Amino acid sequence: MGRLEEVSVARVAEVEDCSKQWSLAWHHSGGILATCGDDKIVRVWKYTPEPPFLECRTKLDASHTRAIRSVAFSHDGKFLASAAFDSTIVIYERGEDGEFEETNKLEGHESEVKCCAFSPSDEFFATCSRDKSxxxxQLDEEDDFAVSSILQPHTGDVKFVAWHPIEDLLVSCSYDFSIRFYTFDGEDWVTQQHVADAHDGTVWCAAFDAATGRRLATVGEDRVVQLWTCTATPEEGGVRSGKWQKAARYTVEGTRWPLYSVSWNAVSGLLAVSGGDETVRVLRVEGAEGEECFQEVAVYAGHEGDVNCVSWHPKDPALLATASDDGSIRLLRLEE
Incomplete structure (x- = not known):
């Protein structure tokens, strides 16, 4: 059994009763971390391998009027996006000085925007909302974002969207217990597969296996980590035409609290999972295809509130960032 050691704790408490941190995202270089929360501020942190590890370099606090639920970097590092409960998404562009400034505000959702994510090519950008949509x-040559498709496939809040690491394939997670996969048919985005009752309760988060692209992990209200595998081979069109099916599950025992976040390590293949029980768990998928199972590797229980988001560092396979209701952003190092 390994252990997760606390490397750094950055506390956010500038606004009374508004310190809850909802989400975080690493810049793909690994040198920058963006975070957001109830205080309506996007913070951009510089990461260094030596103390203090996290240094807040920028506060973007003039764009949203309500809590910010999600942040995401484009893969080319040019854009940072934030999605908020004020029903808007803000796009920030990185200037020559390295600072991010607001350049666009995307509107149209009728209720709180829960998540945003850039496609692998950065050509497409996905958002989801409490309005069930x-x-x-789509990004054009002038760096403007125009609406490509609007879908309302779910019967409940859409909590999360995640892109496949290679293909233009998106998965959405919902309050209606289901997940849906989407592909582009050349003109519009369409539902490729609908999996009803993916979990026994709200599906909170999903993460693809970046190494193979043929596995997906989801977590939910039922305290279950569910592994999905794609049945199609490259000759059959790969994941864009294949069907996803259940392969293995792991249930967190001894708690009634949901699992809110999952992150799949692109280097080590390990999964980090967190939730309402104030705990972070690291899991490994073991076994041959068709015989997969989960093995718990390490546990961290140092938070004092729900752990809303976990994200592995893109370059350092042992470094994990967490965001919590306790107002802290923490860096944890896995020692196996």
């Missing part, structure tokens, strides 16, 4: 935006 998934929006696809």
């Amino acid at each position: 998934v929006w696809f935006w």
Whole structure:
């Protein structure tokens, strides 16, 4: 059994009773971390391998009027996006000085926007909302985001969207217990597969296996980590035409609290999972295809509130960032 050691704790408490941190995202270089929360501020932190590890370099606090639920970097590092409960998504562009400034505000959702994510090519951008819709935006040559498709496939809040690491394939997670996969047919985005009752309760988060692209992990209200595998081979069209099916599950025992976040390590293949029980767990998928199972590797229980988001560092396979209701952003190092 390994252990997760606390490397750094950055506390956010500038606004009384508004310190809850909802989400975080690493810049793909690994040198920058963006975070957001109830205080309506996007913070951009510089990461260094030596103390203090996290240094807040920028506060973007003039764009949203309500809590910010999600942040995401484009893969080319040019854009940072934030999605908020004020029903808007803000796009920030990185200037020559390295600072991010607001350049666009995307509007149209009728209720709180829960998540945003850039496609692998950065050509497309997806958002989802409490209004039960998934929006696809397309980046044009002038760096403007235009609506490509608007889908309302779910019967409940859409909590999360995640892109496949290689293909233009998106998955959405919902309050209606289901997950849906989407592909682009050349003109519009369409539902490729609908999996009803993916979990026994709200599906909170999903993460693809970046190494193979043929596995997906989801977590939910039922305290279950569910592994999905794609049945199609490259000759059959790969994941864009294949069907996803259940392969293995792991249930967190001894708690009634949901699992809110999952992150799949692109280097080590390990999964980090967190939730309402104030705990972070690291899991490994073991076994041959068709015989997979989960093995718990390490546990961290140092938070004092729900752990809303976990994200592995893109370059350092042992470094994990967490965001919590206790107002802290923490860096944890896995020692196996």
